[in-house]
Amino acid sequence: MYSIKQVVEMLDIPSVTLRAWESRYQAVTPERTESGYRLYSRDNVEDLRWLKDQIEQQGISISHAVRLLKVQKEKHLEDNVVISGTPEDAFEKMKEQIYTALHEFQGERANALIDFGFSMYGYEAMFHQVLVPVLIKVGDAWEVGKATVAQEHYMTHMISNRFYQFFNVFPVYAHLPKVLAFCPAGEHHQVGLLLFSLFLRKNGVEVIYLGANTPEEGILSILEQQKRIGAICLSVTDKALIPYCEGLIQHLKGACPEAEFIVGGKAYEAFPNSVGARFIMNEPPEQWQSWFDKMFIGMKSKI
Known part of the structure; x- marks a missing residue:
């Protein structure tokens, strides 16, 4: 994970620009510390690097670049999640990908996978077939020492938040x-x-x-x-x-x-x-x- 200062130095993008891309265009969604400071994942940094290249080399606007990036990500998710075989095969693959993303603190990728799963299978199937098994796997990994306390807290918090979001829908x-x-x-x-x-x-x-x-x-x-x-x-x-x-x-x-x-x-x-x-x-x-x-x-x- 990288601070905004580190990202500015790596990409040569002013911090005010990073904040604008985030607030106006939802270019990336960095994690936040308890104090509110931004933390950027490797995926966030690569996305920002790609956006900068599109603006500087292709001459397109940031809004257009963000749209292209989101289309590209959705296509990538579809190619990697929708597989032949039974629905159980698809659920198993999605569960493993979400778990891996959370285990590596890739919150944006995990949320994108979850959103994609909701759109493909509906919230009930995703909760019962994917997210609950992921939470159980997280707890088991922590008990046997395969996940740190920080990883367990982070992964549990991320998925629990998705449950809470639906409380106000109905x-x-x-x-x-x-x-x-x-x-x-x-x-x-x-x-x-x-x-x-x-x-x-x-x-x-x-x-x-x-x-x-x-x-x-x-x-x-x-x-x-x-x-x-x-x-x-x-x-x-x-x-x-x-x-x-x-x-x-x-x-x-x-x-x-x-x-x-x-x-x-x-x-x-x-x-x-x-x-x-x-x-x-x-x-x-x-x-x-x-x-x-x-x-x-x-x-x-x-x-």
């Missing part, structure tokens, strides 16, 4: 009860919870999504403020957290007795006797809809 139906979704304190893996929450949002449910490592006091505060909470979902992969979660469920039942409790995650696969909670999240996604129709029709009469 309409919310006011007549449906709300759902509170979180991973309890100490639990940092939220893939299953994200996918289940996205399913609920697709069905018009307002999901108050708290994410990973949520402290109990924060949950209780929300239950005090929010009305019409029809279901509370929590996901756990760490078996050591089960006793805490069981106590938490009982505590939250006292604060919100009318809510249904739904649990999921690898930890609960080995602990099927949760007090007063359902295990819908651990069922195959194709079974979620029938559960949703039965459960929420009943809830609407309660709330």
Whole structure:
């Protein structure tokens, strides 16, 4: 990764020009540090070099050059992703390419591949067949030392952001009860919870999504403020957290007795006797809809 100063020195392009190309024409999309500083990947640098060559050697405008670059990239993606064989072959190849791009901190390429996949296969197939397996592979690579903490955080953050983007796409139906979704304190893996929450949002449910490592006091505060909470979902992969979660469920039942409790995650696969909670999240996604129709029709009469 390169700072804007390094890119200026390598390409002899003024920093003000780089910023203009980025803001006006979306020529490249560099990563940002926590402080907001730009970080350019090798792909970003090569794209900028190509744009500069087109302007200086071919005499075309930056806007035209950017359009040509995007067409070229889309063609390259199509040539490299769309392959003969079964859909599973295409998903497997796309999964490997997205994983490799993220592992090498090539965020722009990874996002381009994901966008291409959405346009080709739709968001549901991409989430279930590609992005969720990539997140699982990331976690496995980190556990066995094939990915650093920085790589794991970066890759998880990039894909999670794609999930979050869809939360605001679907309409919310006011007549449906709300759902509170979180991973309890100490639990940092939220893939299953994200996918289940996205399913609920697709069905018009307002999901108050708290994410990973949520402290109990924060949950209780929300239950005090929010009305019409029809279901509370929590996901756990760490078996050591089960006793805490069981106590938490009982505590939250006292604060919100009318809510249904739904649990999921690898930890609960080995602990099927949760007090007063359902295990819908651990069922195959194709079974979620029938559960949703039965459960929420009943809830609407309660709330």
